[in-house]
Amino acid sequence: MTFPALTPSSRSFDPGNYPVKAYNAQDGAEIRFLYGDKRVAAKLQLTYTNITDANAEEFIDHFDDMNGTFELFDLPTGKDALGGWSEETATLDAPEGSKWRYAQPPQLNSVYPGVSSVTVNLISATSA
Amino acid sequence: MTFYSGQNGRLQIDGTTAAKVTNWSISSSMSPLATTTLEDTDETFVNGIRSTTGSCRLFYYDDTSDTERINSAKTLIDKLIKVRTEGSEPGVAAAPEDVTFRLQVVEGDTTREIEVDALITSASMAMAVGEVLAADIAFQVNGAPSTVSL
Numbered sequence: 266m267t268f269p270a271l272t273p274s275s276r277s278f279d280p281g282n283y284p285v286k287a288y289n290a291q292d293g294a295e296i297r298f299l300y301g302d303k304r305v306a307a308k309l310q311l312t313y314t315n316i317t318d319a320n321a322e323e324f325i326d327h328f329d330d331m332n333g334t335f336e337l338f339d340l341p342t343g344k345d346a347l348g349g350w351s352e353e354t355a356t357l358d359a360p361e362g363s364k365w366r367y368a369q370p371p372q373l374n375s376v377y378p379g380v381s382s383v384t385v386n387l388i389s390a391t392s393a
Numbered sequence: 394m395t396f397y398s399g400q401n402g403r404l405q406i407d408g409t410t411a412a413k414v415t416n417w418s419i420s421s422s423m424s425p426l427a428t429t430t431l432e433d434t435d436e437t438f439v440n441g442i443r444s445t446t447g448s449c450r451l452f453y454y455d456d457t458s459d460t461e462r463i464n465s466a467k468t469l470i471d472k473l474i475k476v477r478t479e480g481s482e483p484g485v486a487a488a489p490e491d492v493t494f495r496l497q498v499v500e501g502d503t504t505r506e507i508e509v510d511a512l513i514t515s516a517s518m519a520m521a522v523g524e525v526l527a528a529d530i531a532f533q534v535n536g537a538p539s540t541v542s543l
Contacts, residue, residue, distance in 0.1 A: 272430040315426040315439060349431025377441055380426060 266330040268365075269323040270341045272348035274314035278357050281307035281389060304360040307389040308368065311346060314382045321381035324371045337364035337390055359389040366390050397498050404449055404465075405495035411465035413452035415527065417496050419507060419534075421445040445509065445534035447496070453518065453526040466518075466528035473513040489513060491535065498543070508540035 284300040313320070331338055340346045340358060347354045359365050368388040375381050404411040422445075425438035451466040475486040492513060497506040511532040518528045 272432050274427075274430050276431060315428045344432075377426060377439075380439060380441075 266327050267341050268327055268338060268346065269320065270343070270345040271313055271316065271320060271323075272345055273311040275312045276347075276349070276357075277308075277310040279308035281305050281360060303362055303391075305363070305389065305391070307360055307363075309346075309357070309365065309387040309389075311385045311387070312382070313385075315376060315380050316383065318375075318379050318381050321373055321383050324383050324385060325373065328367060328371055331367060333370065334367045337366050337392060339364055363389040363391040395500065397500070401498050401500055403495075403497040403499050403504075404451075405497065406465055406468055407493050408495075409463070409465075411449075411451060411468075412456075412463060413454040413465070415450045415452065417447065417449040417494075419445065419447035419496055419509075421534075443537070445538070446514075446532065447494070447509070447511070447534065448529065448531045449494075450527055450529050453528055466530075469513060469530045470516045470518070470528055473516045492532070494532065495540075505543050506540060507538050507543065509534040509538045511535060 281304045283303070284305055285297050286300060287295055287297045289295050313324075330336075344350065344354060347357050350357055365387040366389075368386040372384040373381055374383075399416070402414070402417065404414045404417050421443060423443045424441040426441040428437045428439055429435075449469075451469070453464065453466045455464045455467075469492065472490040472492055475489070477483060478485045478487065489512065491510060493508065493510050495506050495508045497504050499505075511534050513530060514533050515531040516528060518526060520526055
């Protein structure tokens with residue numbers, strides 16, 4: 266099962282950072298070590314407001330298919346999850362060489378009979 | 394073509410025609426749920442929760458010789474304002490009572506109406522020189538109307 270092909274109502278993207286470790290000497294000097302050449306731990310929060318219960322259920326089903334926060338997956342090709350972004354979709358996607366996984370279970374709020382809102386939090390990760 | 398005016402209006406409280414009603418009103422509204430997504434240029438909606446409120450104004454009128462025409466203002470005020478259960482307990486009194494309103498438009502033998510179960514949300518009276526004492530009642534409809542035959 267692929268990630269639901271729906272355009273969110275709002276989206277928040279954190280590009281993550283390169284694996285940097287900083288050390289401070291006693292005189293205040295900072296020394297930084299770069300441990301990799303790719304960004305890690307990008308975060309993507311997708312909010313789907315007032316969607317049908319059937320669509321909301323797709324997120325729970327996909328979460329089950331991914332064994333919760335365990336499996337990695339790609340967002341569907343096209344611009345569904347990244348819809349409304351007018352530049353390269355790769356900019357908002359998981360960094361090169363990594364995929365998404367659930368950072369936490371999807372949050373589903375029932376707002377009206379047959380209507381729900383869902384918030385999904387994803388974090389990028391690379392298979393070992 | 395028929396128009397209606399105040400003389401066609403009638404209000405029933407718990408099945409009894411209210412006396413000396415000067416006006417009634419009812420208003421229903423719905424809060425749309427936004428379904429706008431990131432690619433949209435214009436807001437889109439689906440139907441959301443409905444809410445219906447109303448109000449009425451009745452003269453404070455008492456005619457004990459007419460059994461059909463009771464003091465309806467008192468009837469409604471008594472549903473909201475309650476005396477203490479015990480005189481020594483200022484914070485304890487009976488709960489407010491629900492009421493069933495029928496807001497009617499009457500033309501001869503034909504009656505058009507909206508029947509609702511309601512909670513009285515406010516009841517106010519003000520005495521003033523040169524004015525007839527009246528009660529202003531506001532109510533919140535509980536759920537959907539049980540009858541709509543307009």
